[in-house]
Amino acid sequence: MHNALLIAELSLREAVRKRLVVVLLLLTAAFLGFYLYGVFRLEQTLDQRALDAGLDGRSVNGAANIPVMYTAIFGMYLVYFLGALMAVLSTVGAISGDVESGVMQSVIARPISRPALVLGRWLGFTAVNVGYVALISAALLGGIRLITGFVPPNPLPAVGLVLLAIALVTGLTVLGSTLFTTLANGIGVFVLYSVGFAGGVLNSIGTFADSPTLTTLGRLANVVMPTNSLWLGASYHLQPQVLRELGEVTRGANPFFGSAPITPGLVLWAAALGLLAVVLAMWRFSRRDL
Template sequence: MRNVLLMAELSLREATRKRLVSVLLLLSAAFLGFFLYGVYRLELTLDQRALDAGLDGRSLTGASNAPVIYAALFGMYLVYFLGSLMAVLSTVGAVSGDIESGVMQSVIARPVTRAQLVAGRWLGFAGVNVMYVALLSAGLLGGIYAITGYLPDGALPAAALLLLAVALLTALTVLGSTLFTTLANGIGVFVLYGVGFTGGILSAIGGLAATPTLTTLGRAANTLMPTNALWLGASYHLQPPFLRQVGEMTRGANPFFSADPVAPALVGWAVVLTLLAVGGAMWRFSQRDL
């Protein structure tokens, strides 16, 4: 375990040395500032409309506050997308990059097993990616709350599902890094990410058109790659009751948000798939001929 933690620490130092952390902080601050300024202007507009209508205020979880609620939802979707992008791009060369540059030969000559190296790589990059999404989620929802007073009741379970999705993507990217070249790995993981998103679209179309075949295909895609299903589960916790009722009436026609919670079995499968990906990466690199 000591060697695993050592490799995780080296991965964190590598991210810092490559200025990954500093660039992320600057770009994330710019994103939050830009987005929250838009929310601030939106809040001013809604307040003025309420005054013009002779109202004393508006319900934070009612239809009158729908623009702010949708802003929070789409903001968190952007957090999920940026976190997914970060998980893939930061980890795509975790193992293959060192092999291609020739650094790996000097690393594995040290008293660290290949399995420990892979586990440490995943732990280090997963720590960076999870912390990034956690801070970005807290900054976005905290900023919206400071400006409008609105905070989704299920913010914590929603954030937990997003963190699991990022950890899973990181694990799959590390696994791909032990199997393919850096470029092929990046393309492959993004294709898998697209499979998950396609599953959400097929499920939405199948529900709207009452077509069981499309619904089944969508569920199969979400099982193969459950990241999008985890986001849809997070979106359920981010919605107030009236928005969930709208989703139920439209039979889930919106592929971005879900009116139903994610199945516990799917969450469990995502955890198992994460562990299987890390374990598979450890085994594959231990058997690989360099």
């Protein structure tokens, strides 16, 4: 375990040395500034409309504040998407990149086991990816609160589900890095991510159209790749009661927002799948011929 933690520390240093962290912070600051400025302008527009209608103000959790609610949830969806994208791009060459460049031969000559090397790489990249998403989530929701006063009903469980999705993507990418080349791994993980998203769309269409076949296919896809289900569960915690009631009326036709809480079994399966991916990566790389 000591060697794994050492590799994790070296992975963090590598991210800093390659200026990955610096670039992420700069781009994140630009994204947050752009998005929160839009929220600020939206808040001014809604306040002006309330004054024109002869109202003293708007209820933070009322129907008049629905645009702000949607803006907050969609902002978190962008955070989830950017986090998943970063998890793939930062981890896609965790093992295969060093193998292809020839660096791995000098690394495994040191007194460190291959499973510990894989575990350390996963821990290091997971710390970077999860830490990044947690930071940007707090900044986004905190900025929206300062500007509009709106706070989602249950932000902590929502952010927790998003972080679990990012950890799962990171684990699957590390596994793919022990099985395929860097390019093939990136394509494969993106396809898996698309399967999860397609499952959410099929499930929404099947529920709205009352089609058991589409609903079953959507649920099957969400089990194969539960990242989208984790996001839908997170979005449910971000919705005030007025949006949940609107989702019930439309019978869950919106594929981006969940109309029901995620089941505990699916959360446990997502966590188990992420850990299983890491264990399989450790086992596969320990038997791989370099």
